[in-house]
Amino acid sequence: MDETVKLALDTIHKEKQAIIFAPSRASAEKAAEDIAKITSFSLLDLEKGVLKGVGTPTKQCRRLSHCIRKGVAFHHAGLTNKQKELIEDSFREGKIRIICATPTLAAGLSLPAYRVIIKSLKRYSGRWGMDWIPVLEYMQMAGRAGRPEYESLGEALTIAKTDAEKEEIHERYVCGVPEEIYSKLAVEPVLRTYLLSLIASGIIRDNKSMQDFFGKTFWAFQFGDMNKLNLIMERMLHLLEEWGFVTLQNPGGDFAPANALSAEQQMRATAIGKRVSELYLDPLTARHLLDCLIKYDDSKNTFSLLQMVSNTLEMRPLLRIKAKEEDFIHQELMKQYENLLTKEPSAFDIDYSDFMNSIKTALFFEAWIGENDEDYLLEKFNVRPGEIRVKLETADWLLYASEELAKVASQKNIMAPIHRLRLRLKDGVKEELLPLLKFKGIGRVRARKLYSNGLKDIGHLKAVDMATLSQLLGKVLAADVKEQLGETVQQVPAGKRKGQLSLEKF
């Protein structure tokens, strides 16, 4: 039997709870399943709660519900928020004994346990293969052990495979000093976003106020070398100018030459620059969106816009293309080639894999608005319910930003198609269902049901009789829809409402 499983069982025998940290999602899920095979709990009500977390239960939900029935859960970013909350709450209540998690659980919320078991202190890290995780992260995880309100002590256990590894872990982590916290301001996307917003709000007006402001930040304190720091800021500034978000002007009114930055030059945000900053957009993304919008015309389609928002830093991490999918993605790319708003980079370009991943991500969005369910999306694109929500939210935000940018850039013709796309993404529907979604209580499933029964728009809904509509939607909702249409309907007895209302839209 696996050491982790043994420790988990031991924890249960002691009537305690444990959190097990695993280095990958697959590993967390497997550990949970292995433990669930052995425990003897039977928590049927919790199991139901998990399955309700999504529209149609996916393979993942079924795996989770099966574990949860046995008092064990896995926890990672692929779960929906509802499911994560349910797991966390049930753990606090003591119903769930063991959680197998990825580092999601280490940061943020407080979820203490008697025992923390760290399966492995190594994790895959890009080019170097497996690498030790930061000491800081180890401390975050180990710090989950011990519940101050109930226990006087907690245990944080790490599993070593050899004696040599045991030594190394002890030295590196138990005796280790956590890494220094470095200022996130040093990251370029953050820096350029801040710089633009400071200029837009008038806090930075010229070279002097720029140096004053940044000189007082934690970043400068850590960085030390102010000259080098000023060079970085100047480079950012000129990028903002080049992108058309900031103007540099001499006091006399002349525009400054592009490279020199004199003490007197006035920095001001352009109208678009101001809007970009209000939207909290990374200026690089804003430039990308604006460049794409210019190329958008009637010959383009929803895929064009979906790929536009997929090909941004904000959408990262993108859906990765698996080896087996390469051909399929290439074929789809060829089909949509004319619709792209950006050029395909050369295959040797470092951006190439991101670009291809953005195609896959856009295809996923397209499948979603093609009314495919979550189980299909999991099979076809390997996206889990939790990620679907996050991606949809990001897409909506970026499309909203695009709509606003189009407004400022006087490209109002684009606003309508973007807005329609946002509505479609929200519920995951084809264009034809949009008229029906205006009604409260009608989502993708019911709208499709109405549509396929010939009720395709407001006119049809007005014309149809209550009996037919009730058959499709249930009495209460049918009456509600009729009322939303401005018709008065005889009230249905209140007792029946509950069942209908609990059928959530999604």
Added chain:
DNA sequence: GGACGGTGAAACTTCAGGTTGCCTC
């Protein structure tokens, strides 16, 4: 003899996470 099913080893594939904006009937 052939279909089927179980088993184990080898080959292959993949690998954590979460914040932002705005509106509204």
Added chain:
DNA sequence: GAAGTTTCACCGTCC
């Protein structure tokens, strides 16, 4: 680099 997953050959059983 390592764990998890898939593939495939092999063997035994049953009809």
